[in-house]
Amino acid sequence: EAQVTQNPRYLITVTGKKLTVTCSQNMNHEYMSWYRQDPGLGLRQIYYSMNVEVTDKGDVPEGYKVSRKEKRNFPLILESPSPNQTSLYFCASSLLERDRGGYTFGSGTRLTVV
Amino acid sequence: AQKITQTQPGMFVQEKEAVTLDCTYDTSDPSYGLFWYKQPSSGEMIFLIYQGSYDQQNATEGRYSLNFQKARKSANLVISASQLGDSAMYFCAMRPPIQGAQKLVFGQGTRLTINP
Numbered sequence: 454e455a456q457v458t459q460n461p462r463y464l465i466t467v468t469g470k471k472l473t474v475t476c477s478q479n480m481n482h483e484y485m486s487w488y489r490q491d492p493g494l495g496l497r498q499i500y501y502s503m504n505v506e507v508t509d510k511g512d513v514p515e516g517y518k519v520s521r522k523e524k525r526n527f528p529l530i531l532e533s534p535s536p537n538q539t540s541l542y543f544c545a546s547s548l549l550e551r552d553r554g555g556y557t558f559g560s561g562t563r564l565t566v567v
Numbered sequence: 568a569q570k571i572t573q574t575q576p577g578m579f580v581q582e583k584e585a586v587t588l589d590c591t592y593d594t595s596d597p598s599y600g601l602f603w604y605k606q607p608s609s610g611e612m613i614f615l616i617y618q619g620s621y622d623q624q625n626a627t628e629g630r631y632s633l634n635f636q637k638a639r640k641s642a643n644l645v646i647s648a649s650q651l652g653d654s655a656m657y658f659c660a661m662r663p664p665i666q667g668a669q670k671l672v673f674g675q676g677t678r679l680t681i682n683p
Contacts, residue, residue, distance in 0.1 A: 486669070501670065555600075555671065556671060561612075
């Protein structure tokens with residue numbers, strides 16, 4: 454089954470404790486992206502990658518890191534999480550060629566930083 | 568900069584009625600794509616429908632149709648014969664013609680509740 458797999462689904466952590474949210478896709482998509490969803494703000498892009506070793510900042514990159522060492526994986530790293538990073542996070546992937554299909558989204562990771 | 572606006576934070580509709588969710592967008596580019604996604608309470612994002620800026624006809628997918636009015640920069644989602652399972656958050660999104668990128672810009676969302 455074609456899918457984007459995010460882990461974990463839920464995470465509660467403490468301020469300052471480094472964490473990684475994993476994202477993997479099995480569709481050979483070049484483009485991968487991380488978004489965060491907050492009430493009243495919709496989804497905002499954190500980082501994106503157009504291929505292996507090619508990453509760039511989205512609209513709200515502060516406090517986050519990413520890497521793209523393999524085509525299928527695009528982990529999101531929070532080196533020192535803070536309570537304002539409490540949010541619902543989505544990983545998404547798509548073909549680089551612009552088509553009508555939009556993104557395939559992961560199931561989301563609900564992160565709480567206390 | 569591209570922007571999507573959804574002015575209805577919440578909507579309540581009786582089952583079997585049609586419902587229109589509003590979406591306006593702001594772009595100066597002639598080429599763009601518009602999407603609607605559904606997010607049920609379980610949290611996943613489900614793609615519903617797509618409209619290209621050069622498409623001659625309004626997009627339709629089953630009970631979903633997109634009322635695309637290019638001059639007014641609106642892309643409203645119409646759900647016919649609403650069902651209880653349509654209760655969810657709905658997001659409008661735009662893909663601007665940024666070269667080599669697939670970024671989606673999302674609106675704030677509309678929470679739709681279908682009453683029995």
